[in-house]
Amino acid sequence: MPLSPNSIGLFTGTVLLGSDIPARYRHDRSGHVPSGAPEALVSAANVDDVRHAVRLAADSGWSVVVRGAGSGLAGAAAAGAGALVLDVSGLDQILEIATSDELAVVQPGVSAAVLDTEAHRHGLRYTPDPASTAISTIGGNIATNAGGLRCVKYGVTGDSVLGLTVVLADGELLHTGRRTAKGVAGFDLTSLFVGSEGTLGVIVAATVRLQPVPVDTVTVAAYFADIEQAAAACAAVLTARVRPAMLELLDEASLREAQNLLGVRAEAAGAFVVAQTDGFGARAEADRIAETFGRVTARVRVGTDAEAAHELLAVRRAALPALERHGRVLIEDIAVPRSRIAEAARKITEIAARHDSRIYTFGHAGDGNLHPIIVVPTDDPDAHPRAVAAADEIFATALELGGTITGEHGIGVLKRDWLACELGPRALRVQLAVRRALDPNALFNPGKAV
């Protein structure tokens, strides 16, 4: 029995066992609850706690389920029988901001929003902005390679990660990457850990890029007749050589719900697009966008200050909260080649009709990353199986269109069956070989992700 008072005494943070562990540590925001309850919860107060916890789990025959804010959408942090939950949200310090090198070193429990706020004091910002930025942690953002609204210009979370410090399965520390803008010494292990969903090690520190706060930001929004017209307008913006910092799309139903939630005058339209430009060319790029949109719709709004930007973006930000009022939501996350967005949206509408489900689609048009939201009313017991069938058809559609089953949320437990369809058996075997190389005894998140 390794869990002697001595081993408990090693920890600076809190250790809870069995039934003392609050129920919320069993699941994340996906709603997936595994069978059984975790064996132990370590709320790490420092890196040594993480190392001790990993060793304790290995010695006890438990698995390690790493957890930050528990805001994941794919179940990667779900913890059932046999698991030690390792909560790293207490490692929440910004260790360094190096202004002239435009980078920060942070612990995993820092939120992207807090880092961004702190960076602003130095004239810098942290560009990754997952929709969950206020509630999620940067460790979780890295573990899922989270996306967000600004990816179309600034890339996903991984594009801002220069290096990591990771606790491996043997409890030892690994440093990957660097503090320099470039570097090619050895394999890119940093990118391997980014998006690995807790299966390769525990991220205990990250060196991330910062970028200057742009000199100017302009927001452009427009209402379109239908999703095809909106998607074509988005494509035309990119063809016009504009690189917007955001290019977001809402379908008719999402727009209506968001307007209802905000209590604004409902402006009926078949689709809504909001774009943002930033940097020295922001106004010229915004003009080009407004002109491009203006060729097909008269309803174009341009906002040049923060207040106007906030107002124009409010509809986009309200979309998900508006839908969550109507029941449980399945938040899907496909990405397709940008040229197939309208086709994907139309097929989703057909799938909704076929499965008698309410599906609302919005997302990142600039990346081809769509979030079909399936609302499952709580008063209809048959709605859930219909929703699951609809989700399966949505995944199949994404793959048919040359896309992926997950653009930014990850595989977790919810999409494991579909991962094999996307990757195929050989790629899956290679992925498993890499996983075994780093975690030969399957300590980290067994049965999840790959």
Place this chain on the structure above:
Amino acid sequence: MPLSPNSIGLFTGTVLLGSDIPARYRHDRSGHVPSGAPEALVSAANVDDVRHAVRLAADSGWSVVVRGAGSGLAGAAAAGAGALVLDVSGLDQILEIATSDELAVVQPGVSAAVLDTEAHRHGLRYTPDPASTAISTIGGNIATNAGGLRCVKYGVTGDSVLGLTVVLADGELLHTGRRTAKGVAGFDLTSLFVGSEGTLGVIVAATVRLQPVPVDTVTVAAYFADIEQAAAACAAVLTARVRPAMLELLDEASLREAQNLLGVRAEAAGAFVVAQTDGFGARAEADRIAETFGRVTARVRVGTDAEAAHELLAVRRAALPALERHGRVLIEDIAVPRSRIAEAARKITEIAARHDSRIYTFGHAGDGNLHPIIVVPTDDPDAHPRAVAAADEIFATALELGGTITGEHGIGVLKRDWLACELGPRALRVQLAVRRALDPNALFNPGKAV
């Protein structure tokens, strides 16, 4: 003896054995020539040839040394006794340019310059631009994660790679990545192959991002009193929130040599910087750069058309050819945090004096990536050992300053001893475990890179 007429008959491309193999297949541009000569040369005509060659080598107990243009600078393509050289430069087709999805699918033997030219016909460009772009292949660019002049804004080669098709050690094909802008299904194996220097598999196709040709490009050049002043001016440009597409620095000696080669009026200066901006904000950003430089030097030139850009960039492009006239050159490739550039350059000058070596430094100031070029006169037999000792001190300096021994050229055979210093024993062990997971029998490039 597996090399029967039958197995030779499997190949569409050419197969040469033993002494029939031209000597140039033993080395790349690093000048490193291994002991012994390769056993076989397969000049692949198609993907099946690559698969047959890999299996032939495995059956024959040979290693596989993949080769594109042979323009590598670290010896990764050097091939000695026991090696089958697999020349993939004949796989030189652009398979697809998908304009609206802004991507191309290419074979490894295509050069970045050719792809870029072809992309321009579609209003697009391929942004990675290694200095070798006209002579190297994109397969080699990917295998080394090559940098170039535009990395400061557009990233290194890997940042443009969406997916790969790779022949693994068992001769089977692996597809990694995707055609979508985002995607997080499984580990990022694409990034693992990028920069792996021929140690994990043979890249036979790549899906790469294209970007729109910028609407405007402006070039700014300036002469400074010394390297400290130039480095400070570069830092001030970045602090002024400008994102130049290039930010290149030459020290006094490189500048003089480049001017000599070009036959232009030698304009004496302690350092030279050339910057380029592009996109909708190009002029505003160039104005900001000129203003920033103008605070410390009166000698600032701005060029707004292609001809002026060509003239201002000519000095930068002439630097290496100018030095190659004076003897053999050791092309070093350190990167340091940007704030340490001037310090690195000064230390390199001291190292040159200490080892009685001629070292010229230029490079990518925006990335902190410096190329100290050690000229080894052919008429001085003691110059080479002095140069090697100087190079060792340069590597040590890079690490001391928090940098890396290679920003964009790779480890190959030349920097293997230093790799362990940079990574440390644990990281090296993890790297080797990953390598073994993909290539358990050490078929690919044994003794190189990791």
